[in-house]
Amino acid sequence: MDFFMQGLSQVANIQTILWMAIGSVLGIILGALPGLTATMGIALVMPISFHLPTATGMGLLLAVYCGAVSGASIPAILLGIPGNPNAIATVEDGLKMTKKGKAGQALGGAVVASFIGGIGSLLCLVFFSPLIAKATLAFGPAEKTTLALVGLVIIASVSGKSVLKGLFMGALGMALSLIGTDSFSGALRIPFASILGHTPLTKGLDLTSSLIGLYGISQVLLSAEHLTKPAAEIPDVKIDHIFPSFRKVCSMWKIILASLGIGTIIGAIPGTGASIAVFMAHDTARTITNASNGKLEELGTGCLEGVFAPEVANNAVTGGALIPALSLGIPGDSATAVLIGALMVKGVNPGFQLFSQNMSLVYAIFITMFIANLFMAVFQLAGVRLYPKILKVPEKILMPLVLMLSFIGAYAIAGQATSVGIFNMGVALAMGILGYFCKKNGYPFSPLVLGLILGSMFEENFRRAVKLAGGNYMTFFTKPICIVFIAFAVFSVVFPIIRSRKKASK
Secondary structure: OHHHHHHHHHHOOHHHHHHHHHHHHHHHHHHHOOOOOHHHHHHHHHHHHOOOOHHHHHHHHHHHHHHHHHHOHHHHHHOOOOOOHHHHHHHHHHHHHHHOOOHHHHHHHHHHHHHHHHHHHHHHHHHHHHHHHHHHOOOOHHHHHHHHHHHHHHHHHHOOOOHHHHHHHHHHHHHHHOOOEOOOOOOEOOOOHHHHOOOHHHHOOOHHHHHHHHHHHHHHHHHHOOOOOOOOOOOOOOOOOOOOOHHHHHHOHHHHHHHHHHHHHHHHOOOOOHHHHHHHHHHHHHHHHHOOOOOOOOOOOOOHHHHHHHHHHHHHHHHHHHHHHHHOOOOOOHHHHHHHHHHHHOOOOOOHHHHHHOHHHHHHHHHHHHHHHHHHHHHHHHOOOOHHHHHHOOHHHHHHHHHHHHHHHHHHOOOOOHHHHHHHHHHHHHHHHHHHHHHHOOOOOHHHHHHHHHHHHHHHHHHHHHHHOOOOHHHHHOOHHHHHHHHHHHHHHHHHHHHHHHHHHO
16 A cells, blocks of 8 residues: 555556647647557657656656557548558448447447556556466467467458458468568578668568558549549538447457457557457457347448457556566566656666555556556547547548658658658558559458568567477477367357358258
8 A cells, every 4th residue: 555655646647647648649649640659759859758757758658558549540430441450340330430420329339448458457557467467478489470360360261252262361460470580591582682672571561551551542543533523412420329328338348348448458468469469359359249139230241349348458558568577677568668668768677676666656657557547548539529520620631631641651661761761652652552453352351461560470479489389280289278279269160151151951
């Protein structure tokens, strides 16, 4: 109790509250702009935190972190363009809800889901940090390989009506993820690499630039086809019933708990991140809704369940990623890596030393995390009635703005490396053209994105696991965690087949 009061005294002052409020608003804005990720936002304000007390500086960084993760749902729901990779799975049902005139409900539901995910993962951080941190130590290369396998198996269920097209896009995504340099031998995988010399392509395709192209630039190219036609009259978007009813939220308790667990655990596993968590949560929610016998709406039809699942999961990752960061000094994702750097600049070493010698600061971080989620919910809900007005902006104005922000986002990722920034803009344009032709011919994006995210992770950990096992491929069937993941992957394939056959027989 003494440590809690000491931590509270570090946070309960006007300076900390004011900086956290500024950080939360800035984070929401950065999250809503395509390509400007939470990591970039934290990196931008980190120099400011150096001139603030440790607890105040951490509060500022955490406010930006939570705001950016949640703010990414705004363009995902309104325009079908995720602000960053965390909101990819929100696009499917969020955009369809907007087209149904339920943009307010989708935006409000996303905020409520984000708050539930953030607070739920914070409770896990407070009460189960030591236990989960120890569990993540058991995840070696073999376990990470089978975890990636689970993600790749999901490709079959997110392929829409054509599984063959989905599998093709997944394979294409994996192939694109392997462009660059072999992580073991250092050899270049690019054809004619000796002619090209050293280019940014030797490091592979930048994921964020690729996603900006796929979701942002491709939409601009599609819209350009009918810019010369008279603009269709856009109906007024209804903003009533922003908050989902308490009964509706209670009916989704299985989805909420499953997404919360997935987000927290995935966040606590170093090197995974929210991109995997949101797809796993969305796929799990699909299974739950299918088994609910009509009590819940089917995902993919523009329902609140399809917004809740990924939004709970991606905000649960924030608390989960802090578990190894604070307990072990191992970043759960790129954003917490910057947070660890900020702590170390202040002379604070995460890990056992932090918990044994500076417990008051630990409680201060817990309290600022709670305030950060509270500010995120308040400020984002305050703007819900303003966000849908973006639909009233004519496409002739909106699409050039989207194109400009997409290129700015792709360029800004490289920081001060001008040549890399220009190259990232080229990657975004190329992926935008690819995305345009995919949309025109009915090829789904989700499998391609999954392949991009998981391809290199699967290959690198697979090779490392086999090498450590002396070439024995049976190593994946001798570890308990691997067996659980493999069983889940098999279940994910077999269950839809059995379900479809039962429906056919009926």
